[in-house]
Amino acid sequence: MTNRKALIAGNWKMYKTGPQAAELATRLKSLVSDVTDVDIMVAPAFTALGVVAEILKGSVIHLGGQDLFWEVEGAYTGEISAPMLKAAGCTYVIIGHSERRQYFGETNATVNKKIRAALLEGLIPVMCIGESEAERESNQTFSVVQKQLEEGLQGLTSDEAQKLTLAYEPVWAIGTGKTATTDQAQEVHEFIRKRVETAFGNSVANTIRILYGGSVKPENISDLMAMADIDGALVGGASLDADSFAAIVRF
Ligand code: PEP
Numbered sequence: 001m002t003n004r005k006a007l008i009a010g011n012w013k014m015y016k017t018g019p020q021a022a023e024l025a026t027r028l029k030s031l032v033s034d035v036t037d038v039d040i041m042v043a044p045a046f047t048a049l050g051v052v053a054e055i056l057k058g059s060v061i062h063l064g065g066q067d068l069f070w071e072v073e074g075a076y077t078g079e080i081s082a083p084m085l086k087a088a089g090c091t092y093v094i095i096g097h098s099e100r101r102q103y104f105g106e107t108n109a110t111v112n113k114k115i116r117a118a119l120l121e122g123l124i125p126v127m128c129i130g131e132s133e134a135e136r137e138s139n140q141t142f143s144v145v146q147k148q149l150e151e152g153l154q155g156l157t158s159d160e161a162q163k164l165t166l167a168y169e170p171v172w173a174i175g176t177g178k179t180a181t182t183d184q185a186q187e188v189h190e191f192i193r194k195r196v197e198t199a200f201g202n203s204v205a206n207t208i209r210i211l212y213g214g215s216v217k218p219e220n221i222s223d224l225m226a227m228a229d230i231d232g233a234l235v236g237g238a239s240l241d242a243d244s245f246a247a248i249v250r251f
Helices: 018-031 046-057 082-087 098-103 110-118 134-138 141-152 158-162 183-202 204-207 221-225 241-247
Strands: 006-011 038-043 061-065 092-095 124-129 164-169 209-212 232-235
Touching: 006 092, 006 209, 006 241, 018 038, 018 046, 018 061, 018 110, 018 241, 038 134, 038 241, 046 061, 061 209, 082 110, 092 110, 110 124, 124 141, 134 141, 141 183, 158 204, 158 241, 164 183, 183 204, 221 232, 232 241
Parallel strands: 006 038, 006 232, 038 061, 061 092, 092 124, 124 164, 164 209, 209 232
Antiparallel strands: none
């Protein structure tokens, strides 16, 4: 990390009913109330956004959606739009999580549409990229990440790109307990920052936050955060426990 303010984001995935999410948010709020040097975000399930937004009002914790659909409104049963997330109190939205890509047909093209929809509404997209285990083993990590970046960010101006947060999440490290080594992560983060510089210029590359995600825990966060191009973490499993997540926030 350099002078970029760290962001620690919790992805609660399809865990926690409204009452359970309320309990987690209440505990977390009291555990991190004094934190000002790190940005904090949690992304509960859609059904818990309302109750969590109420609890987090006036706290240091920002609210995020886990996904959105790119249209503003319409006959799209089951979908949630950017204005709906904004009205629910979100400032961030996770886009292109590998679980969305793997199970729900998300592609770089749909990621691109969703990023544009989020930006139009003033939401900060947290765009997820990362290679699978097979891709890493066949030395395709950099080409996969480059394609995800190029296609996902296609047509964006530098001003738009400036507003993004990126998350490098090697798919083989998500929910598996396997964390990329700090050197493996740093190498890809540095590559991503260079690609951002080529596409959008030096100033965007220097200010954009690139989070690491994949089995981040209180035990490994400080080593990851010591790397030059790692600016925070997107945390799944360990964000479901208030004490673990608070310990990660206090890396
Ligand atoms: C994630 O959901 O983005 C993630 C990184 O999960 P976990 O921390 O459980 O590996």
